[in-house]
Amino acid sequence: xKIFIYPPxxxxxxxxxxRFGHTPLALAKEIDRRVNDPELDSPPMNITEIDVKxxxxxxxxxxxxxxxxxxxxxxxxxxxxEAAIIVNNFPSTFGCxxxxxxxxxxxxxxxxxxxxxxxxxxxxxxxxxxxxxxxIKNFLEDLK
Amino acid sequence: MKxxxxxxxxxxxxxxxxxxxxxxxLGKTLNIKDTCYGIMVEGxxxxxxxxxxxxxxxxxxxxxxxxxAYPIGDERRCRATRGGGARPGYYFLLEEYKLFPAIxxxxxxxxxxxxxxxxxKPVDIDILKKAINEKVQK
Numbered sequence: 001x002k003i004f005i006y007p008p009x010x011x012x013x014x015x016x017x018x019r020f021g022h023t024p025l026a027l028a029k030e031i032d033r034r035v036n037d038p039e040l041d042s043p044p045m046n047i048t049e050i051d052v053k054x055x056x057x058x059x060x061x062x063x064x065x066x067x068x069x070x071x072x073x074x075x076x077x078x079x080x081x082e083a084a085i086i087v088n089n090f091p092s093t094f095g096c097x098x099x100x101x102x103x104x105x106x107x108x109x110x111x112x113x114x115x116x117x118x119x120x121x122x123x124x125x126x127x128x129x130x131x132x133x134x135x136i137k138n139f140l141e142d143l144k
Numbered sequence: 145m146k147x148x149x150x151x152x153x154x155x156x157x158x159x160x161x162x163x164x165x166x167x168x169x170l171g172k173t174l175n176i177k178d179t180c181y182g183i184m185v186e187g188x189x190x191x192x193x194x195x196x197x198x199x200x201x202x203x204x205x206x207x208x209x210x211x212x213a214y215p216i217g218d219e220r221r222c223r224a225t226r227g228g229g230a231r232p233g234y235y236f237l238l239e240e241y242k243l244f245p246a247i248x249x250x251x252x253x254x255x256x257x258x259x260x261x262x263x264x265k266p267v268d269i270d271i272l273k274k275a276i277n278e279k280v281q282k
Contacts, residue, residue: 009233011151011210011240012247018209019200019251031213035220036145044220092236127259129246134256 001143004081004110006103007090008074016133017085020140025077047072059105070102071109078109083116083143085136090122116143146192147212150199151182151241153248156206166202167195177216181237182207186216205251208244 008027055068160178
C-alpha cells in the first residue's frame with residue numbers, strides 16, 4: 001500500500017515503511033520528477049508558476065503563493081495516499097522545513113481524505129522509540 | 145535513474161567502505177559515493193531497489209535508507225560548487241541521526257512493545273471551583 005508520511009522527507013519514516021513492506025510516499029519522489037526534468041525553468045527546485053496554480057486545488061486563492069507552491073508538491077502525494085503516518089512535534093518541522101501553515105494544511109488534507117491514519121509523537125528516549133516502532137509496525141501489518 | 149542515500153547508525157561498527165565493498169561484490173552497474181554519514185548509490189530504478197533490499201538484509205538495523213531527489217554531485221546541492229556550508233536538508237538529517245542508535249537497537253533486538261500512555265486528564269471542575277472560591281474570598 002502507498003503510505004503518506006509526515007514529515008514527508010523523514011528518513012526514519014521512509015525507512016520503517018519500506019522495512020515493513022509498504023511504499024512510502026515521500027517528498028523526494030515529487031522533487032526528483034522536477035529536478036531531473038530536462039527543462040530547467042527555475043533551479044534549484046524548479047517550482048514554476050504552474051505549480052502555484054496546481055496548489056489551488058489544495059488551498060484557496062487567499063493562501064500565500066509559498067504555501068500553494070509547497071502544497072503543489074505535497075498534494076499529489078496526498079491524492080495517491082492509501083494510508084498515512086503523521087508524527088507530531090518533529091523537531092525539524094520547527095525551523096526551515098516548517099512552513100507552519102503548509103504543515104497544518106497538509107495534516108488537514110490527510111484527515112479530510114479519511115484514509116487509515118496513525119498519529120504519533122516524536123520519541124525522545126529509548127522506551128518511546130520502542131513504542132514508536134511497535135505502533136508503526138502494528139499499523140502497517142494491519143493494513144495488509 | 146534513481147539515487148538513494150544510506151546512513152549508518154552512530155553506534156554501529158560498520159564503515160562506508162564495508163558497505164561499498166559489499167555493493168561492489170554484487171556486481172551491479174552503479175555509481176557509488178561515500179560520505180561522512182554513509183554512502184549514496186545511483187543507478188537504474190530496479191537495480192537500486194534490489195541493492196537496497198540486499199543491503200537491508202545484510203546489515204539489518206545498522207543502516208537506514210531513503211530516496212534522494214538530486215543526483216550525486218549535483219551542482220545545485222554539492223557543497224564543492226556552492227562554496228561550502230551545510231547542504232540543504234542536512235539539519236533535518238542531523239536531527240534524525242540522533243535517533244538512529246536507539247532505532248537501530250530496537251530493530252536489531254526485535255523489541256516491539258507498545259506502552260500504554262496515560263492521557264493527561266484535565267483538572268476536575270470541582271477542584272477548580274474550590275480554588276477559585278478560595279482566592280475570591282481572600
